[in-house]
Amino acid sequence: xxxxxxxxxxxxxxxxxxxxxxxxxxxxxxxxxxxxxxxxxxxxxxxxxxxxxxxxxxxxxxxxxxxxxxxxxxxxxxxxxxxxxxxxxxxxxxxxxxxxxxxxxxxxxxxxx
Amino acid sequence: xxxxxxxxxxxxxxxxxxxxxxxxxxxxxxxxxxxxxxxxxxxxxxxxxxxxxxxxxxxxxxxxxxxxxxxxxxxxxxxxxxxxxxxxxxxxxxxxxxxxxxxxxxxxxxxxxxx
Numbered sequence: 001x002x003x004x005x006x007x008x009x010x011x012x013x014x015x016x017x018x019x020x021x022x023x024x025x026x027x028x029x030x031x032x033x034x035x036x037x038x039x040x041x042x043x044x045x046x047x048x049x050x051x052x053x054x055x056x057x058x059x060x061x062x063x064x065x066x067x068x069x070x071x072x073x074x075x076x077x078x079x080x081x082x083x084x085x086x087x088x089x090x091x092x093x094x095x096x097x098x099x100x101x102x103x104x105x106x107x108x109x110x111x112x113x
Numbered sequence: 114x115x116x117x118x119x120x121x122x123x124x125x126x127x128x129x130x131x132x133x134x135x136x137x138x139x140x141x142x143x144x145x146x147x148x149x150x151x152x153x154x155x156x157x158x159x160x161x162x163x164x165x166x167x168x169x170x171x172x173x174x175x176x177x178x179x180x181x182x183x184x185x186x187x188x189x190x191x192x193x194x195x196x197x198x199x200x201x202x203x204x205x206x207x208x209x210x211x212x213x214x215x216x217x218x219x220x221x222x223x224x225x226x227x228x
Contacts, residue, residue, distance in 0.1 A: 002154070043117070043204050043219025044156070089156060099144060099208070100169055101217075105155035 003027045004092050006104035014112050019077040021107050023090030026071065030092040034101070035064060035075050038087045047088075048075070077109075085111045115139075117220035119205050125226045131193040134223045137186055138207030146206040146217065147180055147190050156204070162188065195227045 005024045013019045023033075031052035036044035050057040050064045050073070057064050063076045077084055090104040118137040126132055138145050146161040160170040162182045170180070177196070182188040192199055206219040 004155075006155075041221060043206070043221055045219065046217065091156075099146070099161060099163075099217075100158055102158070103148075103156035105152070 004090055004102050004104040006090055006107050008107050010108040012110045012112055013080050015082060016079045019080045019109055021075040021088050023073050023104055024071055025092050029094045031095055032093045033073050034091045036089040036091060044089055080111045082111050082113055085109060117205055117207050117218055119220035119223050121223060123224050126195055127228050128196055129194045132195045134190040134203050136188045136205030136220060139218055142207035142209050144208040145182060145188050148204040150202040197227045200225055200227050
């Protein structure tokens with residue numbers, strides 16, 4: 001049972017445009033969410049996170065939006081750059097401070113120059 | 114800082130053989146995690162340790178899998194006997210402070226192929 005779902009396995013976006021990656025979850029106990037970025041032959045690296053008490057968190061070109069009623073979060077990258085081409089994983093935990101993370105299957109983002 | 118070190122980076126073995134994956138966490142980190150990545154299920158947490166003690170092994174698929182952390186600088190994940198469905202990329206991660214997900218640093222992974 002996949003509790004965190006990333007329904008788009010891949011996404012292609014023109015350089016300079018906005019990239020929007022989506023993630024849905026089913027476990028209503030999740031209240032802390034993270035995005036990780038992964039390049040080929042490397043491990044995932046932390047990108048940005050959001051607590052359920054917020055609906056938006058911004059860090060430079062990266063913004064994560066959380067819609068708790070819809071159990072949906074999204075990652076916006078503006079503007080998209082070639083170095084953003086990677087696999088992006090959404091992850092969730094039942095509480096901030098709980099180390100156990102549940103990951104999605106990932107979305108491969110390709111930025112077209 | 115060398116980061117999390119995993120060995121081997123690639124492993125090809127035959128069904129029924131024992132496989133041992135190794136991990137050296139970042140010095141000073143007190144939590145260690147083993148994950149498995151597959152196309153169908155994404156990244157799954159198998160087990161994690163805090164101060165060398167296993168905290169949650171509910172993600173370990175079955176008795177063929179075992180993990181140990183004999184000291185703060187070394188951990189192993191063993192599969193015995195291995196099966197083709199164990200083929201995946203296995204990641205080790207470590208963190209400095211219990212409870213802060215942002216500080217989970219991943220190793221480069223071990224790509225396992227069981228024939």
